[in-house]
Amino acid sequence: MTQMNPFHRRQALAGGALALALPLLATSMDAAAGEQASSATQKVLAHHLGAFAKGLDEIMRDYAATSVILTHDKQYRGVAEIRGFFDGFLKSVKPGFWEAFKINAQAIDRDVAYLVWEAKPFVNIATDTLVVHHRKIVVQTFTAA
Numbered sequence: 547m548t549q550m551n552p553f554h555r556r557q558a559l560a561g562g563a564l565a566l567a568l569p570l571l572a573t574s575m576d577a578a579a580g581e582q583a584s585s586a587t588q589k590v591l592a593h594h595l596g597a598f599a600k601g602l603d604e605i606m607r608d609y610a611a612t613s614v615i616l617t618h619d620k621q622y623r624g625v626a627e628i629r630g631f632f633d634g635f636l637k638s639v640k641p642g643f644w645e646a647f648k649i650n651a652q653a654i655d656r657d658v659a660y661l662v663w664e665a666k667p668f669v670n671i672a673t674d675t676l677v678v679h680h681r682k683i684v685v686q687t688f689t690a691a
Contacts, residue, residue: 583656587678591652591659594676594683598636598644605632610682617688643668 590608597604606629615622615631622631643665650671651662659676663669672690676683 584654586681587654587657587659587676590678590681590683591654591661591676595649602629602633602636608683610680610684613682613684613686615686615688640668 594605594608597608606625609625609628611625613624613628615628622628646665646668647663648665649661649663651660653660657678659674659678661674661676663672663674665672669690672688675685675687677685
């Protein structure tokens, strides 16, 4: 068995340590990117929820030309259709709705936000899922009962 000279031995040890460290570094970088995305998603969600008090134009600031809202019976594509969806929603809101509005659960993971909410007796339960890219809601799902 041949013995490794000290230089090659240090080089092999350093290479081994690097091989062990790279997956940890990549995982750490992935976690940091996930935290940044979650923070951006949280900001968009907070703006979106606050925008309802400011009106339709403020709500629409959260959407891009290519955004889509998916519901159980229809897809709303682009800002014109999405604007129509929210215009109809805002016009249908009965007195007392906003006072009854309550978020029951919220989860954010990277670029996805999930809400469960109610506004009893008007809405017993509703869910929204938002996918956020570049500070815009690009896909949203909505259902209510």
